[in-house]
Every structure is written in structure tokens, then in C-alpha cells.
Amino acid sequence: MLGRVAVVGTGLIGASAGLAARRAGAGRVSGWDPDGDVLRVAAERGAVEAAGTLAEAVAGADLVVVAAPVAELPATVRGVLDAASQGCAVTDVGSTKSAVCAAAGGDGRFIGGHPICGAETRGPERASAELFEGATWFLTPAAGTGPGLLRRVHGFVTALGARPVAIDPDAHDRLVALTSHLPHVLANVLLNQAGASRIDGHDPLQAAGGSLRDMTRVAGANPRIWVDIFLDNREALAAALGDQRRRLEQVEAALAAGDAGFLARWIAEAAGNRRRLLATAYDDPGALQRLRVHLPDRPGVLAGIFQALGAERINVEDFEMEHLSTDRGGTLTILVAGEREAGRAANLLEAQGYGVVVAPVIDE
């Protein structure tokens, strides 16, 4: 049903696409990578049949997936379009779309793609057919893309377990500038600001609470990937950064003026947006309750808690266990829906001797 697939660039994403395509019943998956070792490992993992050249990999394919680093995408896609047949669909998996779509020069066979699977480019050793399960996968068809080719790529993405979302390439780049690239920049800036200061002999990083830790999880991410992404999307990212700076100036002005009304409205706006954000993941974000429990660093503690919750059929929506320090144990956070369920869970944990703090996730 998927026909013949070729994968150009057989790192983690490319090899995973190969494995997923095979699982979904692709007739044949050939592959090529400029790095012979990467190609060999992908072939050994059963992700692709190794071809000797890019042209050989692409020959006879119904669909080519280009999984090259962002900086190399434009040239690689041009090369693939030159080598591919007239009826072949060509797509990619890059984090930005404007440059690569421009490089394709409006060729109707090219449909840009970007799976949001959180995986950074690395080797094919841990490639997985399940990598794309549940992921949003942006597609940017060209004006000249025929419905047949679009259907083919759409079907491919769906067969891999992802959810295709069509979007204009420039809109895509402005969207990810806001949802991914700006957060990465802010995480780096915030962590470097906190890490650069010593305050009266105290290291802010030693005193960091959960908010700083949550906000800097993506800081310091692989520079070999992110420098190219930031530069490739510099226009949209700069616009987002400028907007961010203007918003910070507004807050500074409100602080200087002691404008409690502005701050209250601004926080309320954020609470409303957080409700909308959580509504993508939960049926009723307003009902979510957060339970926090401090746990000693002792084996078996967690198993005991989850067994008890399971035995009482308390439905845990999400949870998180995070170390406070090497000698102070950690914090277990559990999300449940509804105050009644939260009360049951809290009573159960308190009966086990734990102190539980319950609070609504959205606290307006």
C-alpha cells in the first residue's frame, strides 16, 4: 500500500522512518547516507536496504524521505529531486520549512514535512518504528503539488502513526519559532543569566527551585543541531524575540508604576492560556488537581505508592518524580481529575505516612 520508499539520511529519524515504513507494509525501503557507518548500522537494524549511491536509493521509489541535517537539506533535496522520477513524491523531516521549500523551487513533487517527535538527530542505533506514534507531523505541499502525491505523503505519515497537519512553509516557521525555538532560546538565556551570577556568595543554581529547573530543561541542547535551526529560522525567531522583549518592557513598566491591576490581568490572561494549552491534553483541565509528596530516596517507595493507588482504582492522569538532591530525596507529583479523586488519593497517601499537598493545577 505504501509502495517503494527511499530514505536519504539514515540517522535516528531516517532509520526510524524506514523501520516504521516497513512495519506499515512498504514494498521495499532503500536507504543511503553520506556517512557509510551510519548507513551500515541502519541496514543492520533492518531499517533500510543500503544503496551504493543517492541515485541508486531513489531509483524506482514512489516516496523519498530526506532526513538530513537542516543546513544540508536544501542541497540534498535538490539532489533527490534531480534523481527521482516524475511520479515520485519527495518529503523531508527538517525542523524548518521555508529554506528547503524555496530550494525545491516550487517543484510539485516536493512536500515539506516536520514530525514533532522531540528527537534530535543522532545515530540510527536507537531507531524505532514507534518514534512517530501520536506525533503531529506538519506537511507543506507546494502550490503545484497534485492531490495524488499529497495523498501519498499524507497516507505515509498516517501509516507511521502520526497526525498530518497541512500548513504553509512560512507559517510553519513562524509557528515553531514561537512554540519551540523561542522556548529554547529563553531556556538558554535564563540558565546563563542564573549561572553567571553569584549573589553574596550564593550560587543561584544551588538555590534553584522547581520553576527554574522546569524552565531550563531544554537548555544546552545539542549545538550541532540548534545553531543551524536558530540561524535557518533567524527571521521568524528574531521577530518572536522582539515581541518577547517588548512584553518584558511592559512588565518592567508595570512594576515601576506599582500597577497591580496590570499584573493581575496579565496573570489571569496566562491562566486562561494555560487552560487552553492543557485542554489539548486533558478533557477538563479545570478539574485537574496536583498532589505533591516528598519521598525519601529509598527503593520500593514508589512501587508501594503506585500499588496502593492502583488497588483503590485511583486514576492517575500524569505524574512526575524529581530528585531534590542526592541526600534529600525527591518530590513525587501526581495529577488526578476532580477534587473527590484527589481527596481519596491524598487520604490514601496520608494513611501511608506521607504528607500530601493538594492544589488545583489551574489556580484562578
Added chain:
Amino acid sequence: MLGRVAVVGTGLIGASAGLAARRAGAGRVSGWDPDGDVLRVAAERGAVEAAGTLAEAVAGADLVVVAAPVAELPATVRGVLDAASQGCAVTDVGSTKSAVCAAAGGDGRFIGGHPICGAETRGPERASAELFEGATWFLTPAAGTGPGLLRRVHGFVTALGARPVAIDPDAHDRLVALTSHLPHVLANVLLNQAGASRIDGHDPLQAAGGSLRDMTRVAGANPRIWVDIFLDNREALAAALGDQRRRLEQVEAALAAGDAGFLARWIAEAAGNRRRLLATAYDDPGALQRLRVHLPDRPGVLAGIFQALGAERINVEDFEMEHLSTDRGGTLTILVAGEREAGRAANLLEAQGYGVVVAPVIDE
């Protein structure tokens, strides 16, 4: 050993301090709150013996804990110092320290305090003696504070399970501006920026990846608390925001100039800071490996995974389960120490049919 304790303000934090003091063997814990219902519930929970007035609560106490909202702290602390005996230590639990210490006017009996326990002020219903376990608890003794009183407050904090850290009040406020108040502001700004835009019909909040979600967890936090905190610490916070803006301008300049070298150094600096941040919680952050697994939204799935990991004695450092959406299951993230342990865990999960993506937590 703790002597007689009084708690003024018997909301979540005050009542928890009362419960913890009783557990730690305080001779008597009296309490008062301007809200009669709050005081009644705290007394019913066994956190305090309800006094009729502030003066009555404080009379004969060796230590008074003032747990009032930030905006009311200065006046309340002055009232407590007026009512307390000459040998009584007075401390508080407010999120900022300069204003309340200034209000105490250098009275050697006042030692400002701030437990970092992540709990926001709310009712005493869920007060817990374990709230402060493992928490950092800042203390800001005045110049005239005698060693006996400081030892008393230090011993109290330690008896509650927390770790006292002495700091100058102004330094404290600059420190929390950086580690807590700035992250809260950035979370609000980022979420309001993403929430305000529609890009070519797409809602950025619908397309949000993990980074935006992680970075906006504390957005929209209770305005009744946070407006006062922001305003009370406006000077240190404005300085931190100004520094943030200047750092954003640097990044914008580097993007405009296409300065890959700057961006690479800047990311590397963030990676180094992240290593330092994680070193507070883990013995060897560089060895940490992150496993990510996509899970269907099906009961029992998690129990099966944790049982299997436990049976193989794979030591899970931290973990997180997060919903992707109501119909697309979620992502389980597991942190383990060392590539060998990560390989064992990945093989185990793959044998159960899950796709696993493994990556180092610090990826330099």
C-alpha cells in the same frame, strides 16, 4: 526541646509549621489568624490551639512563626514584636525578605525566614507536618540577633526537616528574583505571547511541543499571591528583567549577523550551567540517560513497565508521564544513570513492544 511555639497566620504554611512543630516535640503550639474560619480549621486539624487574639497566642511563646501573606507581613511582624516577650524569637515564612526585615527595624529578636517548599498560600485543610521535609529554608538574622535566638530558629527549622541557609535579606531577594520570580514572569510572558497569536489559522498552543509546556508550568499562578510578590520584590525583579532583555538583544544581534560561533559558545555555556544545576540533584549528571517511550492511554500499561524495570533491578532516577492529548496517549520519560543501565532498560522495554529513544540528558 522546641519550647513553646506560636503560629500567627494559620493557612497552609502556618498550620503545617504547627503540625511539624508538634511532631517535633514543641511544648505547646498556640495559633491565631485574623480569619476565624481559617483558625478554626487549623485547630480542628490539630495544628494549633486557637487563641482569642494575636497577643494571647504570642504570650509566653519562645518562638513565633508569622505566616501571613507578603503584603501583610510588615505590619503583622511589627504587631508580633510588640506583643512578644524580650526573650522570644520571631520569624516569618514570606517569599521576600527586605521589606519585612526593614519593618522589624533591626530588632534583634526578628530573624526572617523563607522555606522553599513550592506551596502557595491557601487554607489549612491540607496542612501537612511533612511539608518542609528536605526543603531549603532561608534565614535572615538581623545584625543585632544574638546567637541564642539564631540557634533556636535554626533548631526549629532543622526539627521541621528543612535545611537552614543563612543569607542577607537583600541578597535573598535578588537570589529569588533570579531563581523564582524571573522564571514566573517569563512563563507568563511566553504563554501570553504564544496564546495571543494565530498563525495562518493555526493556534500555537494547539501545536505546542514539550518545551513550551515545560516552560509554562508555573504560568498563571495564583494572582492573589503573585502580584504582591512581584511588587514587593520589584527592584530586584526589574534588574533581573533588564539583564534578561539585554541578553535577548545579544542573541538577536548574533542571529542578525549569522554569528554561528556566538550561538555555539552560548549553547555550550548553557550546557555547562545545566550540568551544574543537575549536579545539585544527581551524583553524576553527565552519566544520566533519558529514555522516552510513547504509551497508549490504557490502564495497567505503566504498572507493567515499572514491574518489569523493578524485576530487573534497574534503578530509575527520575521519571515523568505526560499526556500528549486525550486520544494520543502520552510520553513516559525515564532517567537512569549510565549507558549500560540505559541499554538494559531500553532492551527490556523494546522486548515489551515499546519504541524507546535513548539520549544523554546533557548532550554536549
